[in-house]
Amino acid sequence: MEANARQDLVRKAARALGRSGLAHAYGHCSARLDGDSFLVCAAMPMGLVSDEPGVVVPISGPLPEGVLGEVRVHQAIYARRADVGGICRTMPPALMALSTQGIVPAARHGIGAYFAPGPALWDDPRLLRDDGAAARVAEALGEGSAIVLRGNGVVVAGETLEQAAVLNWFLEDAARIERDVRMMGFAPESGRLNAEEAAARQVWSGGVVERMWNWLISV
Template sequence: MAAGASEERLAHLQAQVRKAARAMGRHGLVHAFGHVSARLNDTEFLVCAARPMGCLDADDQGTVVPVEGPLPQGVLGEVRLHQQIYKVRPDVGGICRILPARVIALSTMRLTPSARHGNGSYFAPHPPLWDDPQLVRDDDKAQAIAALLGGARAIVMRGNGAVVAGSSIEEAAGLSFLLEEAAALELTVRAAGGGQGGTLLSDAEASARAVSTGGIFERLWEFLTHGDPEQSGSDRANIR
């Protein structure tokens, strides 16, 4: 058991991580690759099993990973991204490493979704771009990406998907869906000739719109996990 994490909390997060992982696969935000995690405490987090996320079974246990130190055996190399973000962002409680098609398409033009509507407001004015298509398998590169992310909710890597950070694994999963929705709108506007001439949210509009009140992320979580084999009636109340 992880130090400082009760058996009940660890079991709860194991299930939430599996549900988030399957949700990413169910909604086309990952395929064979990608991973999600949830913070356990100041020094540890739980990452999903190293399998295609949509294929995770109820008995697939995640691995407890130290925020600082070598990755445990069997943990995927890019999980060091999670390490470095948790290290510098105490506000982050969940991370999704995703490969959404529309976000990737935009990134190959060195673009990320602009804040054009409500879904995009959470990433205003737009997510930062890591302009390198290579896998992130060393600590120096992971540290640089965490630094470029700064206080943002997501960072896009050119031709290599995105990393999304939320206050919880449930929020990170919801933000992952919203990021791909923002990318879909961006591509549609640009295909119609809108480009930078289209309407963008002002800083004030984006700040006012990017709220978590009113059950926004609770409803997103219910939508994303609908039909999951481990879904329970208490899921909405358990978002934290």
């Protein structure tokens, strides 16, 4: 993908994340460029991104001037995961509320199955503004696609930035389901997908990413 197209992709993802309610004034997203660098969105509320260019960040080394401190977690994940091509750092409201109680969404419906049996939880609300914290979160993420940060949002990784944004929306939808099930008084252990059911739903064929991505960028 040429440089202009990559910039356009990052801007679209930033706007989609902000305007769909997955992020407010804070948050950021990025797309891998190659084995040594990635492009992160402008340091501003993502929903307000217009034609502001993203910034190229080295996977290893100091952050460029003006890049937000928590972008270190992008560096740490890209360094450990050659399969990751895009990352979103957001603050979805339902997921945030559950996280304050140390709760992550269980796999209860189709699009919640992608995180079965549930995303990782980082049990620390402090910002990830140093290399050590970023590295520890990346290690805790492991081979997963999302790690919920207690009282501090979530980091979502995908093969592409489009997939990461879609997974971000899926996880917040799973959080809404989790919240509603608990509000209705059902036992938290009931109504979960079993391993076979979850595996059967973890498919990407049929334009799963493309259809949700097109919807997100139209919001």
